[in-house]
Amino acid sequence: SDYLKSVFEGVISDPFTTVAGRPQSGHICLSPGAALQWKPGVHLLLDNEEVFARSLAICLANGVEYLSVRSSYLPTLVSLERLFEGVHLSYITLRWSCTNPQQDPGELLGFLKERTTPGQAFATIPGLLQHPFCATEMRLVLDDPVAIAKGISTYLRLVQHDSPQPINCIVSLELGEDFLRNLYLIRAIRLVLIQIDIAYPGLFLFYLEGHFVAEKLAEDPYKNMIALSTAAVSAVLAEIDFLSLPSASYQHQEDHDRWLRSSLHLQHILIREARLQGMRDVLAGAPYIEQM
Numbered sequence: 001s002d003y004l005k006s007v008f009e010g011v012i013s014d015p016f017t018t019v020a021g022r023p024q025s026g027h028i029c030l031s032p033g034a035a036l037q038w039k040p041g042v043h044l045l046l047d048n049e050e051v052f053a054r055s056l057a058i059c060l061a062n063g064v065e066y067l068s069v070r071s072s073y074l075p076t077l078v079s080l081e082r083l084f085e086g087v088h089l090s091y092i093t094l095r096w097s098c099t100n101p102q103q104d105p106g107e108l109l110g111f112l113k114e115r116t117t118p119g120q121a122f123a124t125i126p127g128l129l130q131h132p133f134c135a136t137e138m139r140l141v142l143d144d145p146v147a148i149a150k151g152i153s154t155y156l157r158l159v160q161h162d163s164p165q166p167i168n169c170i171v172s173l174e175l176g177e178d179f180l181r182n183l184y185l186i187r188a189i190r191l192v193l194i195q196i197d198i199a200y201p202g203l204f205l206f207y208l209e210g211h212f213v214a215e216k217l218a219e220d221p222y223k224n225m226i227a228l229s230t231a232a233v234s235a236v237l238a239e240i241d242f243l244s245l246p247s248a249s250y251q252h253q254e255d256h257d258r259w260l261r262s263s264l265h266l267q268h269i270l271i272r273e274a275r276l277q278g279m280r281d282v283l284a285g286a287p288y289i290e291q292m
Contacts, residue, residue, distance in 0.1 A: 038236055039093055040267030041066025042260065043211055043244040046075070053083055058257055060087065062264040068211065068244045070097045074125075077107040089115045093242065095170065095209070097124040097137070109133055119205075122168055135168035135207075142176050142185045152192060166205045173210045173240075175231040182231060186210070186238035207242065210235035214246035221259050224248035229266055236270055243267060 042059050046052045046069055059067065075083070094116060096108065105125050112121045112133045122135035138155045140148050159167060171189065175182050186208070193206045212231050217224045225248045235243055245267065249259035 038240050039066040039242050040264060041068060041242055041244040042263060043068045043246055046071035049079065049083065055260060058260050059264060062261050063268055064092065064264055066093045066242045066244060068095045072100050074098055074103040074105055074108050077111055080111045094121040122170060124170065135170050137170050137172055139172045141174040142182050145185065166202060169204050169206050171206055171208050173208060175210050175212050175235055177227050177230060179230050179234045182234035183238050186235065208240050209242040210240040211244045212246060221248040225262065228263060232267060232270060
């Protein structure tokens with residue numbers, strides 16, 4: 001943890017810190033001038049299948065590319081087939097997190113195997129790791145760099161290091177409202193993950209997921225859209241892989257469908273009107289300087 005802390009302190013005081021021995025290939029890579037490619041998405045809670053199905057239909061009609069689903073139980077194969085009937089999951093990255101699984105996860109894993117491909121779908125289920133569709137989760141709050149460093153070192157101590165296949169790791173980053181803080185902390189985390197990839201070659205496949213906790217939203221949905229816009233832009237510029245935003249009317253649920261659409265439209269505005277997706281060198285040379 002002392003080493004990780006020193007890396008964070010170096011990156012925060014000097015954002016152009018050189019990291020020697022950085023791999024030139026792999027999922028986590030800070031390549032100068034690399035085009036931004038992230039998947040805009042939403043976070044959905046499965047506690048009522050009828051409400052979930054309506055929200056899913058809205059998301060699919062508004063260009064969702066990443067679905068982060070949380071549930072307190074594992075749905076049956078019949079439920080999964082009904083919920084995702086006619087949905088082409090080959091075009092969507094699906095992440096399923098179950099907080100308290102009591103049922104056999106075989107039906108969910110079988111559904112993912114039949115309808116998706118490894119690297120396109122992830123199931124985060126406590127105690128399950130040795131499966132191509134399973135993933136561990138490293139949850140970090142973009143606030144205190146020391147706490148982030150401790151979180152990374154704790155994850156490395158707990159995860160198994162003798163896996164015969166790469167371990168999918170979803171690095172779940174809780175975005176804040178401070179634009180610059182989000183930006184430099186995410187890039188600092190990327191540099192640390194690169195060092196981990198060097199130390200344990202081929203052991204991990206890291207995926208950076210940025211999300212905004214709905215409980216942090218205010219009562220005014222218009223104010224929330226400003227906060228979500230700030231968080232989204234900072235995450236995208238920091239080269240996030242997946243981005244999931246809640247409905248801006250989370251506090252009251254009135255006109256929930258409209259604000260859920262708006263959260264997706266916000267991300268597509270960044271793609272199509274701001275043209276951030278596919279843009280090279282959006283940070284005006286910072287990645288190039290990092291490689292020097």
